[in-house]
Amino acid sequence: MPAQASISRRQLLKGSPRAAEFSPRPPGVDLASMNACTRCGECVSACPEGILAIADCGVVLLPEQGECSFCGSCAEVCEEPVFATDLSMSHIFAISNDCLVQAGITCMSCRDACPEEAISMQPRIGGPFVPVLDQSACTGCGACVAPCPANAIHAVKKELPDA
Ligand code: SF4
Ligand code: SF4
Ligand code: SF4
Structure with missing residues (x-):
């Protein structure tokens, strides 16, 4: 229990999507x-x-x-x-810094699982392609969550559209 609390605190300080x-x-x-x-x-x-x-x-x-x-x-x-x-x-999903790509490991499991093609892999210098989740295209179905080997994808509250 204390270990979990310290992880959450560290993520909060890092500004990871897990904070939300x-x-x-x-x-x-x-x-x-x-x-x-x-x-x-x-x-x-x-x-x-x-x-x-x-x-x-x-x-x-x-x-x-x-x-x-x-x-x-x-x-x-x-x-x-x-x-x-x-x-x-009333939610969408976000990818946290726990993504394997952040550790230099190539992975595209979430991109392959998404039925809406809401996740694209974008190139970067000096490392594997990075998954970018287009939250405007995300239905919140959750298909990308289970295939992620790093448990890096989490629900966040969907912001209401401007009236
Ligand atoms: S929740 Fe569904 S629509 Fe959203 S990124 Fe994941 S698989 Fe795609
Ligand atoms: S799969 Fe069907 S029954 Fe299950 S949560 Fe989605 S809408 Fe509801
Ligand atoms: S499935 Fe998980 S570890 Fe793999 S690219 Fe997507 S978020 Fe990163």
């Missing part, structure tokens, strides 16, 4: 609507990908277990006003 890490939720669920979650678990049972779980705060998404297909089954079975009709995610 938080629990992602299924599509159509935001922080406000989570208040209506009774933690009944119906959505967890309905998810064909097995990527939902019940936490103290309500339903959460577990991208390390798989990709969300946006099938809508979780929203269909929920009897409470938790899911919006717009099944978009």
Whole structure:
């Protein structure tokens, strides 16, 4: 436990995206609507990908277990006003400094996994290509998370578009 705390503090000081890490939720669920979650678990049972779980705060998404297909089954079975009709995610993903490329190791696993082609590999002098995640193209599906051998990809809150 203390080791985890020191890691988080170091990352916070480095300004790594991990500093903004938080629990992602299924599509159509935001922080406000989570208040209506009774933690009944119906959505967890309905998810064909097995990527939902019940936490103290309500339903959460577990991208390390798989990709969300946006099938809508979780929203269909929920009897409470938790899911919006717009099944978009309230998070996107970011790549932290834990990426293997930062240690000079070539890796393109996240780029290859992304169905939206939101991750591109950009050349740099003196090292392997660097993955760059276009957050405007990221749907928050989480397909890039499990393939990352460095556990370097984490959810961050999606900023609301300008009104
Ligand atoms: S939309 Fe489908 S795949 Fe995604 S979390 Fe809900 S039930 Fe699971
Ligand atoms: S979360 Fe999905 S859309 Fe976003 S970068 Fe990862 S694989 Fe691509
Ligand atoms: S999969 Fe992970 S380690 Fe590999 S390039 Fe992407 S972020 Fe870096």
